[in-house]
Amino acid sequence: MTKTRSNRTKIVSALLCLILCGLTAVSQAAFAGADSPNEIGSSGGSAVTPVSLTTTNGGLWGGEITPTKLDVSLPTSLPLAMSDDGAVATATDTKIINRSYGAVRVKNVTITAADGWNLCPFGDKSSLAYEKVDSNKIGFALRIGGGQLVKTESADRSQYLIYRPVSGCYLTGAGDPAGSAASIEYHAIVTPVSSGLESCVVANVVFVVEWDTVG
Amino acid sequence: MKGVVKMKKKRLFIISAALLFAWILSAVPASAASSATATVPVTLTVVNDYRAVNVTVPAALPVYVRNGQVLTADSARITNNSKSGSVRVTAVEVRNGALKVGDFDSFCGDGKIALRINGCGTRGAGYLTLSEGAFPTVRPGRALDLSYDAKVSENTGELENVEACTVIFTISAE
Numbered sequence: 001m002t003k004t005r006s007n008r009t010k011i012v013s014a015l016l017c018l019i020l021c022g023l024t025a026v027s028q029a030a031f032a033g034a035d036s037p038n039e040i041g042s043s044g045g046s047a048v049t050p051v052s053l054t055t056t057n058g059g060l061w062g063g064e065i066t067p068t069k070l071d072v073s074l075p076t077s078l079p080l081a082m083s084d085d086g087a088v089a090t091a092t093d094t095k096i097i098n099r100s101y102g103a104v105r106v107k108n109v110t111i112t113a114a115d116g117w118n119l120c121p122f123g124d125k126s127s128l129a130y131e132k133v134d135s136n137k138i139g140f141a142l143r144i145g146g147g148q149l150v151k152t153e154s155a156d157r158s159q160y161l162i163y164r165p166v167s168g169c170y171l172t173g174a175g176d177p178a179g180s181a182a183s184i185e186y187h188a189i190v191t192p193v194s195s196g197l198e199s200c201v202v203a204n205v206v207f208v209v210e211w212d213t214v215g
Numbered sequence: 216m217k218g219v220v221k222m223k224k225k226r227l228f229i230i231s232a233a234l235l236f237a238w239i240l241s242a243v244p245a246s247a248a249s250s251a252t253a254t255v256p257v258t259l260t261v262v263n264d265y266r267a268v269n270v271t272v273p274a275a276l277p278v279y280v281r282n283g284q285v286l287t288a289d290s291a292r293i294t295n296n297s298k299s300g301s302v303r304v305t306a307v308e309v310r311n312g313a314l315k316v317g318d319f320d321s322f323c324g325d326g327k328i329a330l331r332i333n334g335c336g337t338r339g340a341g342y343l344t345l346s347e348g349a350f351p352t353v354r355p356g357r358a359l360d361l362s363y364d365a366k367v368s369e370n371t372g373e374l375e376n377v378e379a380c381t382v383i384f385t386i387s388a389e
Contacts, residue, residue, distance in 0.1 A: 201257065201259075
């Protein structure tokens with residue numbers, strides 16, 4: 001019984017070793033071309049020398065094999081300041097900055113009401129005239145890169161503001177400082193509140209950014 | 216002796232398996248994220264001390280020239296009508312009107328007018344250089360007296376209620 005198990009262990013070990021050797025040999029063969037002689041033996045003969053590319057995260061010939069790093073900065077918050085007459089002021093210097101080498105695009109943008117708050121269609125603040133005080137509703141509008149103004153259209157708690165890349169959502173690589181940043185213009189209307197608030201999170205805007213790939 | 220061989224075989228098996236597993240892992244291409252998601256909170260601050268400015272400025276700063284003598288109103292003032300929140304004059308600009316704005320301190324030329332408001336004289340059309348204390352903070356319900364002088368060119372002829380120049384007060388909440 002013990003001998004049988006020992007034999008089985010031996011066989012499995014041998015098999016594993018064989019597989020390992022085989023796979024190693026395959027991987028070495030893949031790189032063998034670089035070292036193999038590429039000789040020209042006759043006058044006018046030719047040889048093909050491949051140009052090989054390796055992408056790593058550690059510079060030349062080091063580090064892990066990785067694609068280009070996606071590095072995009074987004075605002076940490078979209079502040080709203082509502083005065084006691086209901087006028088809502090927003091930040092004027094918010095932007096998306098692409099620090100990646102490659103071009104990116106904003107794939108989609110969604111907004112979700114925070115706990116205790118609700119979304120409503122964006123429009124003139126007079127559209128909230130019939131709302132009760134402390135009904136905690138916010139209508140939100142957004143424009144990326146000077147493109148189309150997109151806005152909340154219903155009372156759904158979570159809504160797409162942008163569901164596919166549109167004009168203004170495309171950013172060049174960091175090499176072009178003019179094209180690698182896109183302004184975020186935003187506006188809001190908020191129902192009246194009976195007590196003051198300070199930096200209260202009323203909604204979350206989710207930006208999904210992806211490579212601006214071919215096709 | 217048999218036990219030692221068995222142990223060695225077992226260790227060999229474990230090492231082989233570990234190596235194979237490590238090789239398989241290293242062969243998988245490193246996948247970096249091709250898209251990223253960022254959640255940005257929308258924060259609301261209700262600023263009760265952000266008040267609408269409610270200020271009354273003079274509808275006109277009348278200037279009378281009678282027999283070469285320039286007379287101005289002594290009742291001009293800027294009134295802060297707000298019940299809470301002080302205001303302050305942060306800029307005064309004088310623009311050309313029917314007459315061109317001249318330098319108050321070295322006044323000369325035809326068809327010109329120069330003003331000095333609360334001690335700050337014009338140097339031509341444009342913003343006055345506001346000296347310290349010339350336009351102090353105006354508290355709620357209070358008024359700031361505007362004391363102004365004018366110089367007008369002699370050859371302007373007879374004029375009546377002509378908008379000689381325009382004065383623009385910029386007022387900010389404090």
